[in-house]
Amino acid sequence: MSKPATFDFSPAYDEFLQAFPQYVETAAIDKLRAEEYQRLDEQQHVYLDYTGGGLYPANLVRWHAELLQDLLLGNPHSQNPTSLASTRLVAQARADVLDYFNADPEEYLVIFTQNASGALKLLGESYPFNDNAQFLLVADNHNSVHGIREFARSRGAEITYIPLDPVSLRAPDPLQYFEQGRQASPRLFAFPAQSNYSGVQHPLEWVEQAQAHGYHVLLDAAAFVPTNRLDLRAIHPDFVPISFYKIFGYPTGIGALLARRQALQQLQRPWFAGGTVQLVSTKADLHILARDHEAFEEGTVNYLGLPALSYGFQFIRRVGIETVHQRVVILLEYLLSKMQALRHSNGAPLLQIYGPTDIVKRGGSIACNVLDPDGVLVPYQQVEDEANAANISIRSGCFCNPGAGEYSLTHTGEEISRCVELATSYEFDVDAFRRCLGDKATGAVRVSLGLVSNFEDVTRFLGFLAQFADRPAASYTGARGCS
Numbered sequence: 001m002s003k004p005a006t007f008d009f010s011p012a013y014d015e016f017l018q019a020f021p022q023y024v025e026t027a028a029i030d031k032l033r034a035e036e037y038q039r040l041d042e043q044q045h046v047y048l049d050y051t052g053g054g055l056y057p058a059n060l061v062r063w064h065a066e067l068l069q070d071l072l073l074g075n076p077h078s079q080n081p082t083s084l085a086s087t088r089l090v091a092q093a094r095a096d097v098l099d100y101f102n103a104d105p106e107e108y109l110v111i112f113t114q115n116a117s118g119a120l121k122l123l124g125e126s127y128p129f130n131d132n133a134q135f136l137l138v139a140d141n142h143n144s145v146h147g148i149r150e151f152a153r154s155r156g157a158e159i160t161y162i163p164l165d166p167v168s169l170r171a172p173d174p175l176q177y178f179e180q181g182r183q184a185s186p187r188l189f190a191f192p193a194q195s196n197y198s199g200v201q202h203p204l205e206w207v208e209q210a211q212a213h214g215y216h217v218l219l220d221a222a223a224f225v226p227t228n229r230l231d232l233r234a235i236h237p238d239f240v241p242i243s244f245y246k247i248f249g250y251p252t253g254i255g256a257l258l259a260r261r262q263a264l265q266q267l268q269r270p271w272f273a274g275g276t277v278q279l280v281s282t283k284a285d286l287h288i289l290a291r292d293h294e295a296f297e298e299g300t301v302n303y304l305g306l307p308a309l310s311y312g313f314q315f316i317r318r319v320g321i322e323t324v325h326q327r328v329v330i331l332l333e334y335l336l337s338k339m340q341a342l343r344h345s346n347g348a349p350l351l352q353i354y355g356p357t358d359i360v361k362r363g364g365s366i367a368c369n370v371l372d373p374d375g376v377l378v379p380y381q382q383v384e385d386e387a388n389a390a391n392i393s394i395r396s397g398c399f400c401n402p403g404a405g406e407y408s409l410t411h412t413g414e415e416i417s418r419c420v421e422l423a424t425s426y427e428f429d430v431d432a433f434r435r436c437l438g439d440k441a442t443g444a445v446r447v448s449l450g451l452v453s454n455f456e457d458v459t460r461f462l463g464f465l466a467q468f469a470d471r472p473a474a475s476y477t478g479a480r481g482c483s
């Protein structure tokens with residue numbers, strides 16, 4: 001008779017500390033958690049969706065509210081005292097962003113946007129794609145990067161995808177693609193510093209290699225910067241989109257495009273708006289764009305929210321991004337090894353993990369599906385529903401990363417086209433699409449570690465997963481399609 005699947009994580013802390021003695025070096029995070037995130041432990045919540053959004057420290061919100069209560073802040077772009085006060089704070093926030101990423105102000109500009117997607121759209125619509133241009137991108141990108149292909153396509157540019165290895169979810173050396181693209185001009189190459197699906201960290205050396213082959217480089221750093229240092233004096237990507245709520249949780253609605261001045265000069269604005277022009281004439285039918293970031297910041301910037309960034313960076317500096325990184329790497333290694341070891345009593349693995357199962361060149365998010373003892377997939381929606389009931393925040397679906405989804409879940413292009421056709425009689429029916437894919441998963445479960453993750457979070461999540469041991473896959477049918 002086979003041994004029943006039993007999991008006892010309670011004595012694990014000593015064992016964990018023995019394996020990872022460096023964990024104690026990250027104790028500053030426990031202090032920060034106790035001071036700023038009491039609500040997390042008071043509500044006994046396990047937050048594992050940091051790639052979705054960071055959690056805000058209580059004092060960041062308090063300090064920001066006090067600033068707003070104390071000052072008189074008016075719309076910038078004017079010389080009156082309230083306007084000037086806002087202008088100063090916005091300039092400070094801009095300088096703090098450059099400083100945090102160690103960017104040389106002579107080389108980089110900060111363009112404030114609504115979020116990383118806003119930064120990407122700004123680039124897509126302004127990049128001078130033409131019928132001799134190329135947009136080269138790895139399949140492992142967020143939808144907001146894939147969306148740029150529609151700007152490229154509408155102007156006749158060639159769109160080239162670099163595929164992924166279906167097991168490691170890493171991309172091959174892009175050198176041959178750089179060489180093949182030699183004739184195109186201009187050339188834009190896009191990749192994420194960290195995949196928001198698998199956590200894979202694609203090599204940052206690609207930035208310089210691509211530039212040496214005449215490419216502008218779009219480095220999507222949205223999922224990377226919350227737990228890794230990005231040093232813009234060590235690498236010099238032309239365009240870097242980010243969202244600040246992913247780093248310190250607050251405020252939402254503010255992102256940025258960090259852009260090299262040199263590359264920015266080649267962008268062409270498809271329109272103008274309030275704040276982006278020096279002169280507009282209705283009678284002479286002309287406009288003269290503003291310079292630098294001003295040509296790209298449309299309308300009124302979020303001048304009340306932007307001062308919160310300066311506080312946000314102070315928080316991260318207090319604990320240190322290296323400390324955050326160290327903790328995430330330790331917890332990731334522990335979590336990954338324990339997840340891989342989870343078994344049903346018949347010895348079958350409890351989980352299918354997508355992407356690398358070691359910690360080399362990967363960040364703190366893990367995508368997986370739960371399997372039943374016969375290897376049948378447990379619908380990811382069911383796993384999320386049960387996590388919700390256990391007060392655990394995870395995420396399920398395809399996380400706006402269709403490329404990593406398709407490679408890891410083994411969907412072929414033909415299959416997707418056939419199923420889309422089949423599922424679209426009048427309008428697209430996502431359930432019919434999913435049924436058409438048969439036994440294949442249409443999404444996964446993602447857990448992501450971040451700023452104040454701790455051993456208890458990881459242990460409670462492992463305990464939660466263990467409850468799926470020996471359970472046959474239920475006939476749950478409500479799983480959503482990849483998006």
Ligand SMILES: Cc1ncc(COP(=O)(O)O)c(C=O)c1O
Nearest residue numbers: 115116117142196220222223243
């Ligand atoms: C890698 C990556 N790029 C871009 C985005 C888009 O960010 P936002 O939704 O803040 O625009 C995300 C969001 O999760 C992401 O993970």
